[in-house]
Each structure stands twice: as structure tokens, then as C-alpha cells.
Amino acid sequence: MAGDPHDDPDDKPLDPSVERVRRKLVRFIGINLAILLLALMAVVGALVYRSGQQPAPPQQAGLTPPTGDGTVERVLAVPAGARILSQSLDGNRLSLLLELASGGQAVHVIDIASGETIARFTLGQ
Numbered sequence: 001m002a003g004d005p006h007d008d009p010d011d012k013p014l015d016p017s018v019e020r021v022r023r024k025l026v027r028f029i030g031i032n033l034a035i036l037l038l039a040l041m042a043v044v045g046a047l048v049y050r051s052g053q054q055p056a057p058p059q060q061a062g063l064t065p066p067t068g069d070g071t072v073e074r075v076l077a078v079p080a081g082a083r084i085l086s087q088s089l090d091g092n093r094l095s096l097l098l099e100l101a102s103g104g105q106a107v108h109v110i111d112i113a114s115g116e117t118i119a120r121f122t123l124g125q
Contacts, residue, residue, distance in 0.1 A: 074115040078108070093118065 014022065076094075078084070081101025088095040094110045105123040110116070 074112070076110055076115060077117060079106075082106075 076096075078096070078098065079100060082098040084096055085099050085105070086097045089112075092112045094112055096108045096110065098106045098108060100106055107119075107121040107123065108117055109119040109121075111118050
């Protein structure tokens with residue numbers, strides 16, 4: 001029958017200096033594992049916190065439809081003789097690319113809620 005592996009005659013107690021180094025290494029590993037676990041818990045806590053928050057409601061354009069058929073009507077100021085070439089909508093802003101009567105082009109940015117022109121850009125050469 002084979003002998004107990006723990007009863008190996010070559011097993012001798014470690015030298016005291018080697019034992020000190022081993023203890024320092026074990027303590028170093030323990031401290032690093034504790035730091036790693038704390039960091040992991042912080043990340044998981046942040047994820048739980050963020051998932052528990054309610055998303056912000058989408059921003060409304062600020063238009064309140066009148067009673068009746070629910071349609072909002074605005075009159076936008078466009079230069080006389082201008083022709084709309086394209087439009088783009090972003091949130092509560094409308095961008096119009098206009099071909100002016102003089103033959104040039106301009107971009108008008110309009111706030112939909114108030115109907116006011118926020119910016120005018122004349123495209124030149």
C-alpha cells in the first residue's frame with residue numbers, strides 16, 4: 001500500500017526567511033483580492049443605481065393643439081419670392097433651405113413652438 005503523500009520524508013519546514021516571504025505574499029494576495037472585490041461591488045452598485053432611475057421623458061416641442069381637430073397652425077415668415085428647396089426637423093427646430101428671389105440661397109432656422117426665426121444664414125460665394 002502506498003504511503004500517505006503528506007508523510008513525504010523530503011518535506012521539511014521552510015527556512016524562516018522563506019516563510020516570511022510566503023506570508024507577505026499571502027497577505028499581498030489577500031489585500032489585492034479585497035480591493036478587487038470592492039471595485040467590483042462599486043461597479044455593480046452603479047449599474048443597479050442607473051437601472052433603477054426613470055428615463056427622462058422626451059422633450060416636447062411646446063405646442064399645445066387648440067381644441068377641435070387637434071391641429072396646430074403657424075405662419076412662418078419667409079422672404080417674398082423665396083422657394084423652399086429642403087427642410088430638416090430636429091426636436092423643436094425647423095431648418096429651411098431657401099432659394100431667394102435674387103438667385104442666392106439662405107438657411108433659416110425656426111423655433112416651432114413660437115414660430116420665430118432663430119437664425120438666418122445667407123449662402124454666398
